Amino acid sequence: MTGATTLQPRSARPMHAKGENVSDVAMPSSADATIAVSVHGPAGVLDLVVPAAATSLDVAREYAKQAEVPGIPLLQSALGQRLNAALPLADAGVQAGDVLVATSGVHRPRKITMREAAKNAPESPALASMIATVATLFAVLAAWYAGRAQDETVRTAVVGILLACALAGALPVGRHVRQRAAAAPAFAAAAAFAAFYEPGVHLLPAILGAAGISAAVVASIGRALSVHGDEISTVWIVSGLTVFACCALPTLRGWDDRVAWTLLVFLAMMAARFAPSLAIDVPDEALLDLDRLAVTAWSARDSQRGGRRGRIVVAADAMERLVHRASRIVTGASVAILVTVVVASPLLLHSATIDLDRIGARCLVFFAGCSLLLAARSYRHAAARGLLRLAGLGALTALAAHLVVGPGGRLLDTFFYVVVGLGVIALAAAVATGRGWRSVWWSRRAEVAESLCGSFAFAAAVVAAGIFRRLWEMTS
Structure with missing residues (x-):
């Protein structure tokens, strides 16, 4: 299930200059004030464009409404870290294009032991x-x-x-x-x-x-x-x-x-x-004599003239190994x-x-x-x-x-x-x-x-x- 919508939390109601209420839902004034996220849940994937000031509770409520899911699910990051419902998405580190997971339970990331961390760490010569x-x-x-x-x-x-x-x-x-x-x-x-x-x-x-x-x-x-x-x-x-x-x-x-x-x-x-x-x-097997490289069988039989200088080069990977x-x-x-x-x-x-x-x-x-x-x-x-x-x-x-x-x-x-x-x-x-x-x-x-x-x-x-x-x- 996919869709696109613009979400505005009810707590952020724009006011008219004279103090009159205009609407419960308003479009953001600039593209920088919105965040496009994808919410994966039990009912499918829902693409939302939400304001940066929206919290994870607002996004979860909108997902439940759009996906017709009973109750309000919990939101967590793709790595399994639960998002704080009191913080806006921008303050929680959510960026445009991030993937959020809607679930009924929180899955903590697996703890990596020191031995596994040392094994997976890159070598540092x-x-x-x-x-x-x-x-x-x-x-x-x-x-x-x-x-x-x-x-x-x-x-x-x-x-x-x-x-x-x-x-x-x-x-x-x-x-x-x-x-x-x-x-x-x-x-x-x-x-x-x-x-x-x-x-x-x-x-x-x-x-x-x-x-x-x-x-x-x-x-x-x-x-x-x-x-x-x-x-x-x-x-x-x-x-x-x-x-x-x-x-x-x-x-x-x-x-x-x-x-x-x-x-x-x-x-x-x-x-x-x-x-x-x-x-x-330099070992002899690393050298390439360009004049002896035959394109055809007939050119291989063609003998070289004595007055011609040979062109010998070293391959790039061989030269790199030689330098090291x-x-x-x-x-x-x-x-x-x-x-x-x-x-x-x-x-x-x-x-x-x-x-x-x-x-x-x-x-x-x-x-x-x-x-x-x-x-x-x-x-x-x-x-x-x-x-x-x-x-x-x-x-x-x-x-x-x-x-x-x-x-x-x-x-x-x-x-x-x-x-x-x-x-x-x-x-x-x-x-x-x-x-x-x-x-x-x-x-x-x-x-x-x-x-x-x-x-x-x-x-x-x-x-x-x-x-x-x-x-x-x-x-x-």
Whole structure:
């Protein structure tokens, strides 16, 4: 049953200028003062054009009159919420085109539990990444506390919890699989550190090597179980194996600990230059040779001439996947570089106790930090560029702290270092303010400076590792 009518409540009787009653029903003065609604009830559907000041009781009364329904039904929204009979429709949130339900009883909407709400909520990768990062930091703090705790029960409990979290995060089930798989190797590394940590600097390379191989194993498990290949797991595997090789080789050979820290700082500096080349590698099956696409069988047999240049393009969806893959690789590699440099630089400066080795360690950390800062300018990825800058600043901060409070630090030297540091900061700020880094002249100078810093860092690594001093002692 359908119909159209104009409803005016009896309480709103227009008055003549002299105060005389005109009519019980009047047309609204403007279209904005009316609301067109559809009322669904037991007798069918009724379309009404009602004033905005009408209440749900007025609409229900009109529906009962038009549909010839005994009694006055109750009105509720399409979601099952009962409309207040004392409020006008406009104040109750009813808009033009809404559907109202006339019923004898009120049907409350079904309550949704927290579990169903969490299940139906859309995925938020940014929030999941932030939560995974915070969880990783707490895992590192828990491992540090458990390793230094004297109670074996506490250590065993923390190691078990961290291992359980690592294995649960590597499983490709549930939501936010990519974020959990990226954080799972960090829990495994924290568990290995908490399990094998013992007081004594001489055991630290072996402990970090065990943590690196544990992270690589858990990342390999997550990659094997995952349906799609994960680039962050690949970065974890490469980084864990590299840390294990750099820390296990000096330990097995009986070399000094500074050899491991030297290798880590130098390889982290070099990784900043080679990571983008791995990220932009395009597989051959993603390329399309337009000159070899045959329209007919005869054109496929037509051989190409040698002087013609081939036109090769990449499909749009393949290019999008390539960009996302490269972004994840570069970001993961930058995080690995940041963690390695921040951890290995203070350890290298602390382990260099002989004067000649100390000079080499300071030079290596300085040139590695400058090289990372200069390498960051060639990155177009904002997150990777920021992470590399933090890595360079972390290395220089460790060097500054070692020069101030380390062995041989004097008040005059501290004043000299502070003045030079402030001068470098002022120069960088002046160049950045004038946007000089974007010019061709500054770009060429920065490229030359980056190459020089890499060369000097390689030379300083020989001195920092003690090779130069050992050769000097053998020939003297």
